[in-house]
Amino acid sequence: MNNPESRASPAAQSEAQPRLIVLDDDPITRSMIARYFATESFLVQEAASASECRILLRQSTPDLIFVDIHLPDANGIAFAQEIRASSSVGLIFVTQRDCEIDRVVGLESAGDDYVIKPVNLRELMARSRALLRRRMLDRAPAGHCSVVTFGDYVMDMTRRELALRSGAQVQLTRGEFDLLAALVDAKGRALYRDFLAEVVSSRTEMGDARTVDSLIARLRRKLKQGGDLGDAIVTVTGIGYRFGLTVGTS
Structure with a gap:
């Protein structure tokens, strides 16, 4: 188990930098990941077992934990469930187990x-x-402000809901909501497709330009529920998209 100062440069030791725990019993993989993320200004700690990770979690709260499923003293999925029961920390499984059941569970x-x-x-x-x-x-x-309005819509960023002013809910997938929220929050600025691809990357696959374009098409169709909002999402040639409506607060 390593102290974060052994992996992070002095310049990176800032409260603004994300804190990461790499939980993996393979020292080579663990060290490789830790060194790479430390060079990208993450504050990194390493743990070779669930018991070591518990000690680190008692000392400080990380922003992100990488969890291997195969651990010497625990099942990684069960341990992640233990963490999730008391913390909203970001959890990414990093494992050799390419098993659909493990992935889904x-x-x-x-x-x-x-x-x-x-x-x-x-x-x-x-x-x-x-x-x-x-x-x-x-x-x-x-x-x-977590509640914004545009056209005939009310969007609650905290509750992650989009509704018509009449109260009717508009069902959006996670990716659709994240994409719309990013565009609305940009206040008319054009956002690059590459940036939007990162915003909507899901737990099962990385986003790409085609994913963004597909989500935009679906959003445009769904926004028609509130009337003709053809200019709600504007294509910016060579860049990506911007939100074309005036956004108010509620």
Whole structure:
């Protein structure tokens, strides 16, 4: 078990930097991931077992934990469920177990994402930053208006709901809501497809330009419930999309 200062540079030791625990009994994989994320300004701690991870969790609260399913003293999924019972920390399974049952049980009961070894470090970083970004949106700071209006719609960012002013709910998938929230929050600024792909990356697959385009098409269809809002989401050639309606507060 390592002290975070052994992995993070002095410049990275800031409260603004995300805190990560890498829980893996393989020292080579654990060290490789820890070193990479430390160079990207994460404050990293390592644990080789569930018992070591419990000690770290008693000392401080991380923003993110990578959990291997195979641990010497616990089942990784069961341990993740134990963590989830008392914490909303981001959890990503990083494991060799490419088993559909493990993936489904892990994601439904505790995890936010599931990554198969051998690890592509750049992909793992992208998934991690996307998860942290989504969690920041979910924890809107005090003073930030969580309910906005546009056209005939009311959007509650905290409750993650979109409804017509009449009260009728509009059913959005997680990806659709995250995408719409990012566009609304940008207040008319154009957002690049690559950025939106990270925003909507799901627990089962990374987002890409085609995923974004598909979600945009679905959102445009669903927004027609509130009348002709053809200009709600505007295509910006060579960049991506922007929100075209005036956004108010409620």
